[in-house]
Amino acid sequence: MARQRIAVIAGDGIGQEVMPEGLRVMKAAADRFNLSLSFEHFDFASCDYYEQHGRMMPEDWKSRLEGFDALYFGAVGMPERVPDHVSLWGSLLQFRRHFDQYINLRPCRLLQGVTSPLANRAPGDIDFMVVRENTEGEYSSIGGRMYEGTDRELAIQETVMSRHGIDRALRFAFELASTRPKRSLTSATKSNGISITMPYWDERVNAMATHYPDITVDSFHIDILTARFVMHPDMFDVVVASNLFGDILSDLGPACAGTIGIAPSANLNPERRFPSLFEPVHGSAPDIFGQNIANPVGQIWSGAMMLDHLGHAEAADAVVKAFEAVLAQADSAVITPDLGGQGTTETLGRAIADRLV
Numbered sequence: 001m002a003r004q005r006i007a008v009i010a011g012d013g014i015g016q017e018v019m020p021e022g023l024r025v026m027k028a029a030a031d032r033f034n035l036s037l038s039f040e041h042f043d044f045a046s047c048d049y050y051e052q053h054g055r056m057m058p059e060d061w062k063s064r065l066e067g068f069d070a071l072y073f074g075a076v077g078m079p080e081r082v083p084d085h086v087s088l089w090g091s092l093l094q095f096r097r098h099f100d101q102y103i104n105l106r107p108c109r110l111l112q113g114v115t116s117p118l119a120n121r122a123p124g125d126i127d128f129m130v131v132r133e134n135t136e137g138e139y140s141s142i143g144g145r146m147y148e149g150t151d152r153e154l155a156i157q158e159t160v161m162s163r164h165g166i167d168r169a170l171r172f173a174f175e176l177a178s179t180r181p182k183r184s185l186t187s188a189t190k191s192n193g194i195s196i197t198m199p200y201w202d203e204r205v206n207a208m209a210t211h212y213p214d215i216t217v218d219s220f221h222i223d224i225l226t227a228r229f230v231m232h233p234d235m236f237d238v239v240v241a242s243n244l245f246g247d248i249l250s251d252l253g254p255a256c257a258g259t260i261g262i263a264p265s266a267n268l269n270p271e272r273r274f275p276s277l278f279e280p281v282h283g284s285a286p287d288i289f290g291q292n293i294a295n296p297v298g299q300i301w302s303g304a305m306m307l308d309h310l311g312h313a314e315a316a317d318a319v320v321k322a323f324e325a326v327l328a329q330a331d332s333a334v335i336t337p338d339l340g341g342q343g344t345t346e347t348l349g350r351a352i353a354d355r356l357v
């Protein structure tokens with residue numbers, strides 16, 4: 001197989017700490033399975049870059065990332081230095097749009113050795129996938145401000161729901177549900193309060209459901225859905241949601257499954273016309289940056305999703321088994337403080353990589 005090129009963008013905060021562990025494990029997997037992967041590092045899409053250049057990325061970022069097979073991303077955002085909307089819109093959201101990564105797939109699973117904050121939850125009780133629409137919805141750039149600096153100041157931002165955008169996300173979610181044992185799909189809505197776009201979303205869900213008669217479909221308003229995530233996480237299988245709702249649910253889900261530190265995500269262009277991007281769900285966590293205590297499993301698990309996407313299912317599976325085994329052992333000298341241990345980002349990353357040798 002030809003060499004596959006991976007663009008590595010560690011970004012900000014703990015992204016810079018978890019990325020080396022992600023790469024350590026990717027390289028161990030590549031050695032073990034004889035994969036021909038190359039990793040090329042980029043310093044842009046970070047607030048350091050912004051402070052040096054007055055923008056998050058160079059003007060030619062598109063051509064510099066052309067030809068890569070995947071993007072391996074850490075985290076973005078240092079709100080005390082650069083406003084969050086500037087850093088996010090100047091980097092990650094540009095990647096998602098330019099590379100048409102219209103699915104954000106976020107698995108949520110309670111793993112052996114990880115304690116859920118919810119009472120009486122064991123591994124197997126929480127195991128679902130959030131499919132987040134990733135290129136439109138509430139994350140639109142349409143809107144503006146008026147009467148700035150006056151007492152009539154106002155801000156408007158439109159929500160964009162296109163048939164094309166909704167349907168392709170729903171189709172992906174229904175297809176995914178067709179491959180899972182429960183064959184069930186839950187849609188997040190808020191069509192009682194958001195009276196134009198959300199009823200349209202529901203309408204498209206109902207239309208798509210007619211093509212998948214063997215999938216059980218239900219729909220919940222986002223408010224009660226968040227409550228059900230906490231009270232009955234076992235009822236979910238595939239959850240499909242708009243950009244904002246999906247973002248919220250895919251932080252809440254992993255928090256119910258013990259720690260957001262382990263949650264992975266894949267920003268997918270399912271047709272593979274463009275590279276997909278793999279990043280942990282967590283952000284740059286400035287509050288713990290610099291302490292070497294960030295959990296690297298979200299980065300590593302995202303790397304496993306990347307290997308799978310690149311056609312290396314066996315290597316991906318081995319990486320998942322490696323971190324599952326290390327977490328199940330729960331050696332407090334190895335695991336990070338979010339898991340109740342005294343280990344570091346590096347001790348956990350190394351323990352996982354060592355399992356692959």
Ligand code: GGG
Nearest residue numbers: 074075076279280281282283
């Ligand atoms: N690794 C994920 C990351 O850096 N997230 C920053 C963030 O706020 N993302 C918002 C989003 O995913 O839409």
